[in-house]
Amino acid sequence: KELDVYANLRPIKSYRGVRSISDNIDFLIVRENTEGLYSQIEYEQDNKVIAQRVITRRASEKIAKVAFEQCIAKQKQKVTCVHKSNVLKKTDGVFKESFYKIAENYPNIESNDFYVDATAMYLITQPQNFDVIVTSNLFGDILSDEGAGLVGGLGLAPSGNIGDDHGLFEPVHGSAPDIAGKGIANPCSMILTIAMMLDYLKEYEISNKINKAVENVVSAGKTLTPDLGGNSTTSELTKSIVDEILEGDY
Template identity: 40%
Template sequence: MQIVLIAGDGIGPEVTAATQEVIAATGVKIDWIDAPAGLHSAEQFGDPLPERTLDLIRQYRVALKGPCTTPVGKGFRSINVKLRQSLELFASVRPVQSLPHLKTPFEQVNLIVVRENTEGLYAGLEHQVVPGVIESLRVITRTAAERIVRYAFELARQYGRRMVTFCHKADVMRLSDGLFLQCAREVADDYPFIDFEEKPIDNVCLELVTDPKHYDVLVMENLFGDVISDLCAGLVGGLGVVPGANLGSKYAIFEAVHGSAPDIAGKGLANPIACIRSGAMLLEHIGRRDAAARIEHAVVETLRAGVGLTRDLGGDGNTRTITDAIISHLPTGSHA
């Protein structure tokens, strides 16, 4: 099995290396194909996301990605936005579950945020009308709206989820969110065995920070999803423990959703759990569900034991100690 590896910037090479170790410890053999992206790529190739990297992902279909930094003020497009649009990675999937040991406002949170990845304001379609006036285009199409809502329902069916919540602001953006809402209702009719609700995005935010246990699968447009996915990560311990994936009909990229943390880069202090759990999502994607489940089990048991944890998790360990702890907690046989 050959999979593209984008190590990224800052702590990226450290957390992706830890992920490679944990995956190898499950017995799954992967031939990693290195691909450049980020600041070093911009310096070396004049582009933070060179076409050669996109071509490698097109060839091998699946990639593991560390955090990458887009150079600011040099005219480059966001690496993540370019990846999503160039490869039609229309679905951002962020599973959010409560984990042991971590002090969080709530317990028993278990939800999935599904975000449309290619359209909306976050697509960055902007221009200057006249000096001092900028116009941003919020494009919503029926094709993309139906596709992402159907993806959310199929995800709910695959994992036995009880309800899909569509988040919108159709009372204000009557045409764009109105179309999205109409599409959501039409798709929901094809899944009568899964509960469906539609809620204004501001109500969803309020309820997430008061009682998130109500929610199961949430689906929404691009910018709303960017905000909500990080909010939900904060409910269970932050971006350092939450995995992420960007998925399309042909290609898939699995990544830690936190930043590159240049202040601790190279010091061996980074928490690799988000990247390791993204690696588990990758394994599930390629059909290695047993190995994926074993990694998730090992992460939970490592947090429960509380030994070797990095400083952000309340311990006095480092990248090496927490990686070793996770490997030591991997079940030897199959783990359901």
């Protein structure tokens, strides 16, 4: 909130050699980062505990625009709005209306919407049908973890938070303190996050190189951490990716 990095970008991509539901998963979740239930407005009143779900037209339109711009940048075809407006008629009603208002400015991009519960099922049954998903804070958090599970886990889940003036980058899994120092953490999500940051800084050549190196090493299946079915350490997988970056001809 302090940096106004209101858009959380969470790409979900499958890799050859890693067990996943489908081998052609490649979509992006664009999560609104400042509102919704994560606004942390909670209070007690008359023996009840209440959490406010804040959704504004301004933030909803801004995040929808980011989703369409990301769709263009990534040369995708479709943006899907995920909501629960049949139950949360006012808050998600605003979110859905704002999405279609912005969609009018992008007539060459397909736009559709699903309820969040249906989306949770579709991510399992037809993940290859998604290009870009735009949704609210809580829904985006949950669906991106589900998406990571489709392609091998949080060890392959990078993340970037961007706004109009700043960018802040971290893996979806955060700092993973429960396995710190054990040498078993998968470094790919951190390395892919670095690539996202370099892409944000318009350092496209090295960003593409890092992404390709991770893909080549993971797909080869020779140096994998336990979460991906291997027995290599964090350092060994990192070294393999660094070597690939330095030696790869691309």
